[in-house]
Amino acid sequence: xxxxxxxxxxxxxxxxxxxxxxxxxxxxxxxxxxxxxxxxxxxxxxxxxxxxxxxxxxxxxxxxxxxxxxxxxxxxxxxxxxxxxxxxxxxxxxxxxxxxxxxxxxxxxxxxxxxxxxxxxxxxxxxxxxxxxxxxxxxxxxxxxxxxxxxxxxxxxxxxxxxxxxxxxxxxxxxxxxxxxxxxxxxxxxxxxxxxxxxxxxxxxxxxxxxxxxxxxxxxxxxxxxxxxxxxxxxxxxxxxxxxxxxxxxx
Numbered sequence: 001x002x003x004x005x006x007x008x009x010x011x012x013x014x015x016x017x018x019x020x021x022x023x024x025x026x027x028x029x030x031x032x033x034x035x036x037x038x039x040x041x042x043x044x045x046x047x048x049x050x051x052x053x054x055x056x057x058x059x060x061x062x063x064x065x066x067x068x069x070x071x072x073x074x075x076x077x078x079x080x081x082x083x084x085x086x087x088x089x090x091x092x093x094x095x096x097x098x099x100x101x102x103x104x105x106x107x108x109x110x111x112x113x114x115x116x117x118x119x120x121x122x123x124x125x126x127x128x129x130x131x132x133x134x135x136x137x138x139x140x141x142x143x144x145x146x147x148x149x150x151x152x153x154x155x156x157x158x159x160x161x162x163x164x165x166x167x168x169x170x171x172x173x174x175x176x177x178x179x180x181x182x183x184x185x186x187x188x189x190x191x192x193x194x195x196x197x198x199x200x201x202x203x204x205x206x207x208x209x210x211x212x213x214x215x216x217x218x219x220x221x222x223x224x225x226x227x228x229x230x231x232x233x234x235x236x237x238x239x240x241x242x243x244x245x246x247x248x249x250x251x
C-alpha cells in the first residue's frame with residue numbers, strides 16, 4: 001500500500017512565529033513581500049471626461065437644451081450654456097435680414113415702426129418703371145447682404161404715403177425705435193454717381209445705421225463710419241488693381 005504525504009501550504013505571505021524567530025537568527029531568508037495587485041484603472045469614458053468650453057461649443061442648440069438637467073450642479077457650464085444659446089438665437093435673428101423685403105401699407109407698422117429698438121430700418125419708397133428707383137434699389141440690395149443686421153424694406157410710395165409726388169422718387173427713410181431718424185429725397189442725395197459705397201457713407205453720416213452683425217448693435221457712429229470708409233477704400237483699390245491688370249494684359 002502506497003504511502004501518501006500531505007504538504008500543507010499556508011496563504012502566500014503568511015508566517016509563523018517560529019519562522020520569524022529563525023529569520024531573526026539568519027537561518028531563513030527574508031520574508032517575501034505580500035502580493036499586491038496593480039491599481040485598477042478603468043477604461044477612458046468620454047461621458048466622464050472633464051467638461052470645458054470646447055466641449056460646450058461642439059453642442060447643437062437641441063443638445064444644449066437636453067443637457068439642462070445634467071448641468072444643474074455646475075454653475076460655470078450652466079451659465080456658459082445660456083450664453084451659447086443666446087448667441088445662437090442672436091445669430092438666427094440676424095439671419096432674418098440680408099435682403100430688401102417688399103412690404104405693403106398694412107405691413108408698415110409691424111415691419112418698421114415696431115421693429116426691435118436695436119435694429120435700424122431703411123425704407124425705400126419707389127415705383128416700378130423709374131430708372132432712378134431701380135439704381136438705388138440695386139445699391140440697397142448689395143448693402144443688405146453686407147450688413148445683414150440692418151433691416152432693408154421697400155414699399156410702393158403711394159402705398160406708404162397717399163398721393164406722394166413721383167418727383168420725389170426715390171426716397172429713403174431711416175427708422176430706429178419707431179421714429180424717423182433721417183430722410184433722403186431724390187437720387188441726388190447720394191452724389192453724382194449712386195454707388196453702394198456712396199449710399200453707405202451718406203446713411204452713416206449721423207447715425208450707426210449699418211450693422212454687419214459682427215460688431216454688436218451698440219457700436220458707435222464713428223466706428224460704423226470708419227468701417228464703411230474702409231470697405232469703400234478697399235473696393236477702390238481692388239478696382240484700380242483690376243484695371244491695371246486688364247491694361248497690362250492687352251499690351
